[in-house]
Amino acid sequence: MISHIQLRHKKVVEGAIVVLALLVLALSVSFSWQSYRDYRTDALAAKNSELAYLLANAMEHYTLERGLTAAVLGAKGKAADSFRTQIAEARRQADSGWQQAMALAATLANGPDFDLSLSLAGEARARLGGIRRRIETHLDGRGPPVALNEWFETSTQFIAVSGRVWETALFAERMSHTEAGRLAMPRKILWEASEQAGQERGLLAYYINARAPVPDDMLERLRFTRETTAFGIERARHLLDTPSADPRIASAAAAMRRTYLDEFAPLRAQVYRAARGGAYPVSAAEWIAQANAAIQSIHAVTEAITAVAVEKSEKSERRHLNWLGFTLFLLAGSAGLSVASLTRVRSLVEGVFHQKELAEVTMDSIGDAVITTDAAARVEYLNPVAEGLTGWTTDEAKGRPLMEIFNIVNGYNREPKENPIERCLRENRVVGLGNDTVLVRRDGSESVIEDSAAPVRDRHGNVVGAVMVFYDVAAQRGNTHLMSYHATHDRLTGLVNRAEFERRLQAILEQTKSRGGQHAICYLDLDQFKLVNDTCGHAAGDQLLRQLTKQLQTRVRDTDTLSHLGSDEFGLLLVGCPLDRAIAVAEDLLRLARDFRFEWRGTAFNLNASIGVVPITPENDNAGEVLAKADSACFAAKEKGRNRIQVYEPGDLEYAHRHGEMQWVARLNRALAEDRLRLYCQPIVPLRANYPTHYEILLRLADEQGRIVLPGEFLPAAERYNLISQIDRWVVRHTLSALKQVLPPKPTRRPGVACNINLSGASIGEASFLDELRAELEAAALPPGAVCFEITETAAVSNLEQATKLIRMLKSLGCTMALDDFGTGLCSFAYLRDMQVDFLKIGGQFVKEIARDPTARAAVRAINTVGHTLHMRTVAEHVSSRKILEHVREIGVDYAQGFILGKPMPMEECMLKHYRPTASVIRAKTAPAGRRPKAG
Numbered sequence: 001m002i003s004h005i006q007l008r009h010k011k012v013v014e015g016a017i018v019v020l021a022l023l024v025l026a027l028s029v030s031f032s033w034q035s036y037r038d039y040r041t042d043a044l045a046a047k048n049s050e051l052a053y054l055l056a057n058a059m060e061h062y063t064l065e066r067g068l069t070a071a072v073l074g075a076k077g078k079a080a081d082s083f084r085t086q087i088a089e090a091r092r093q094a095d096s097g098w099q100q101a102m103a104l105a106a107t108l109a110n111g112p113d114f115d116l117s118l119s120l121a122g123e124a125r126a127r128l129g130g131i132r133r134r135i136e137t138h139l140d141g142r143g144p145p146v147a148l149n150e151w152f153e154t155s156t157q158f159i160a161v162s163g164r165v166w167e168t169a170l171f172a173e174r175m176s177h178t179e180a181g182r183l184a185m186p187r188k189i190l191w192e193a194s195e196q197a198g199q200e201r202g203l204l205a206y207y208i209n210a211r212a213p214v215p216d217d218m219l220e221r222l223r224f225t226r227e228t229t230a231f232g233i234e235r236a237r238h239l240l241d242t243p244s245a246d247p248r249i250a251s252a253a254a255a256m257r258r259t260y261l262d263e264f265a266p267l268r269a270q271v272y273r274a275a276r277g278g279a280y281p282v283s284a285a286e287w288i289a290q291a292n293a294a295i296q297s298i299h300a301v302t303e304a305i306t307a308v309a310v311e312k313s314e315k316s317e318r319r320h321l322n323w324l325g326f327t328l329f330l331l332a333g334s335a336g337l338s339v340a341s342l343t344r345v346r347s348l349v350e351g352v353f354h355q356k357e358l359a360e361v362t363m364d365s366i367g368d369a370v371i372t373t374d375a376a377a378r379v380e381y382l383n384p385v386a387e388g389l390t391g392w393t394t395d396e397a398k399g400r401p402l403m404e405i406f407n408i409v410n411g412y413n414r415e416p417k418e419n420p421i422e423r424c425l426r427e428n429r430v431v432g433l434g435n436d437t438v439l440v441r442r443d444g445s446e447s448v449i450e451d452s453a454a455p456v457r458d459r460h461g462n463v464v465g466a467v468m469v470f471y472d473v474a475a476q477r478g479n480t481h482l483m484s485y486h487a488t489h490d491r492l493t494g495l496v497n498r499a500e501f502e503r504r505l506q507a508i509l510e511q512t513k514s515r516g517g518q519h520a521i522c523y524l525d526l527d528q529f530k531l532v533n534d535t536c537g538h539a540a541g542d543q544l545l546r547q548l549t550k551q552l553q554t555r556v557r558d559t560d561t562l563s564h565l566g567s568d569e570f571g572l573l574l575v576g577c578p579l580d581r582a583i584a585v586a587e588d589l590l591r592l593a594r595d596f597r598f599e600w601r602g603t604a605f606n607l608n609a610s611i612g613v614v615p616i617t618p619e620n621d622n623a624g625e626v627l628a629k630a631d632s633a634c635f636a637a638k639e640k641g642r643n644r645i646q647v648y649e650p651g652d653l654e655y656a657h658r659h660g661e662m663q664w665v666a667r668l669n670r671a672l673a674e675d676r677l678r679l680y681c682q683p684i685v686p687l688r689a690n691y692p693t694h695y696e697i698l699l700r701l702a703d704e705q706g707r708i709v710l711p712g713e714f715l716p717a718a719e720r721y722n723l724i725s726q727i728d729r730w731v732v733r734h735t736l737s738a739l740k741q742v743l744p745p746k747p748t749r750r751p752g753v754a755c756n757i758n759l760s761g762a763s764i765g766e767a768s769f770l771d772e773l774r775a776e777l778e779a780a781a782l783p784p785g786a787v788c789f790e791i792t793e794t795a796a797v798s799n800l801e802q803a804t805k806l807i808r809m810l811k812s813l814g815c816t817m818a819l820d821d822f823g824t825g826l827c828s829f830a831y832l833r834d835m836q837v838d839f840l841k842i843g844g845q846f847v848k849e850i851a852r853d854p855t856a857r858a859a860v861r862a863i864n865t866v867g868h869t870l871h872m873r874t875v876a877e878h879v880s881s882r883k884i885l886e887h888v889r890e891i892g893v894d895y896a897q898g899f900i901l902g903k904p905m906p907m908e909e910c911m912l913k914h915y916r917p918t919a920s921v922i923r924a925k926t927a928p929a930g931r932r933p934k935a936g
Helices: 002-074 081-105 112-139 148-170 184-210 216-240 247-263 265-274 284-348 350-364 384-390 420-427 480-488 498-515 529-536 538-553 579-595 623-639 653-673 715-720 724-742 767-780 793-798 800-812 829-835 854-869 882-891 907-914
Strands: 369-374 379-382 407-410 437-440 446-457 463-472 519-526 561-566 569-574 597-600 603-606 609-616 645-647 677-686 693-702 753-758 787-792 816-822 839-842 873-876
Touching: 002 081, 002 112, 002 148, 002 184, 002 284, 081 112, 081 148, 112 148, 148 184, 184 216, 184 284, 216 247, 216 265, 216 284, 247 265, 247 284, 265 284, 369 384, 379 384, 384 463, 420 446, 420 463, 480 498, 498 519, 498 561, 498 569, 498 609, 498 623, 519 579, 519 623, 529 538, 529 597, 529 603, 538 561, 538 579, 538 597, 569 579, 579 609, 579 645, 609 623, 623 645, 653 693, 653 715, 653 724, 677 724, 677 907, 693 724, 693 907, 715 724, 724 753, 724 767, 724 787, 724 907, 753 816, 767 800, 787 793, 787 800, 793 800, 793 816, 800 816, 800 829, 816 829, 839 854, 854 873, 854 882
Parallel strands: 609 645, 693 753, 753 787, 787 816, 816 839, 839 873
Antiparallel strands: 369 379, 369 463, 407 437, 437 446, 446 463, 519 569, 519 609, 561 569, 597 603, 677 693
């Protein structure tokens, strides 16, 4: 009895030791991991600070090169030799600094935004190199002159994109708690201030060396640049002037203010006074030298910031390294205690043998994905890597058959593969996975995997379960032949992907040009696919595409190529097939789609398709052109009622229009990526006293040659190809940002001006857009009445529920609402009362006829009366003459808008004229506006 009690006490004591040891082990692992993360973050912060300094140093010389080159351009190449030596030296130092910065950046892992900014900076630098060579050719007398604006825009864009590189590094979330992250904002402000000062230096050097007066618009821009530079310096000093500020930074900041705002100010004032007449008190060389000294004082502050950030990051790095060593020591001790305790307990508790062995295998393989099962191949455990690769958590998977969790197929033929654990349990040996194995995650995404499964035995040799260890081949080393297959095939359907389809089409096209032959392509678009996705989810849509693919494959020859081009679109390349036979094939595919029945969890769907057919002829230039024609023909089939075939007809104006729109899609995407969309403002003038002026945001696009393109040329394509919501988001974000910079943060009264932003019908119908819009407005915290949103009558009626929800939400946030183009759609006065908008914009088709058409005049009067009855203010659009304006006044309309009252102007110019700047800068390159082309 005593022996039994002693044994029981021994078990209790040793069990407590095990629990305590495991607790210490867990805490040690947690502390070690956190210390390691902190150590890595501090090391990265130090390198990011160094990168910011190297880029700032390089940009200092690039801005100097920009100014010196502007001076040479101002003198029309005369006396250029006196500057070319300085330009060459500035360029040499700039390029050397850039190469050092890029070498360091290549070693940093700051995420996808950082990598994208590096790529954009490289492209911008390539453009800078091109214009440099043109300027050198001109100065050598071997080429035409280069305009100041082109040189200035190209070099300034490169400098701005380069700033984005270090901003993405230092403003990353994990940098926020480091010294480098805390100093990132003053560093950014100083970067912008020095860039503004550099622009002022370069532009004035151009006019001084030309001995020419500065035009009024340029002088206004220079004064604004001067004010924003001074504001940036003062703002940075305010952020850095704290009790805990490092003396080196405080001293450099004080010297910056003294040098730039006090000592440099008298000379700059003299230059500005002489700017209108052109009789400057200094030469361009003297001006650049004085401006350099002043700008250098700004760079001195960033140098001090870098020194402090690197020093403190390195100190923190050493501290965390020491703490990491201590926690690793603690980890080793606790691990030893745990092993000793578990060894002793094992002799008393034989039941834990199985769990201990599985735990040891799992711990030994922790770097890879690990799944353990019982002897019946039911899941017991997944480690975090396995959870990530399968999409299942341990809690969700535990007790389920492994085949439900671990879904693998052959990467080439997409056929299911035998589960390795079932095989290893059956054969009682270690088995490996072939290198053609693809794991299909729970969400349908895929990974190429490799490794093995092994049985787990107890100490008597009995199989009690299995463990499988595997890893993502693509993440480790790549699988050349299978990766090559996946590079040319669609993972969802196993068909040839779009890139490979275009390659094969191009080969056939070249063959046709050289040897002749009859070939064709069919472009198939499912008519009801979106209904399946919206009703049952994307998993159902994916399954539909897989099932339909198998059916389509039964109707094509081995010599033909069937491709999944994307979403619900398929392409079929018919080799050695005349047009009449291609039409017959298309009709067969149309019948197949019509007869295809898809079922998902008790719900059945029938499909239809629209097919475009294009013969391949030697006259086609390339595969892209043939595909565009096929897409146009398919679209025409949809427009004519769907569930039909349309053969492409050369010379058809409808196809030409469709092709033009498709080309605009690519151009719009490039314009968005290259920041070539521009915001303009047109005044909406009050016709009554004490009413605030409004400015409607309008859209322009700067094409590849810098010419301004009106919205009527590209917005229809944006609406048709679903780019308009992306444009709406962009304009909201950038307009609110601009207003936030010019409006006081705590206004005492409503502003005297407001901006009108157009929203498209597509955005109104998008539920996520409303949430994003609310977040943007709450973050901007603008005064009530500063923003008015416009929606068209047609868009509001088409989506009345969402439009009403949008109006309520915007009004709760202090915005006003305008119903645009009223009278041109289907809106009844009952709808108008329920929507409760603030402004009613009378359709321009009535207003522009008001002076000569009594019917139009009566319509305007009726809409104005209804609007006032519902307590709405009215706006007359398209007021293009004094006579129309007189009629509008006589009727009693509250506002008027049109060329006679004010033409559209760049947003920067509008802000300068009608708002008081209170923040760093209003960019001329703002963003696109919402929904459709407006007047002008």
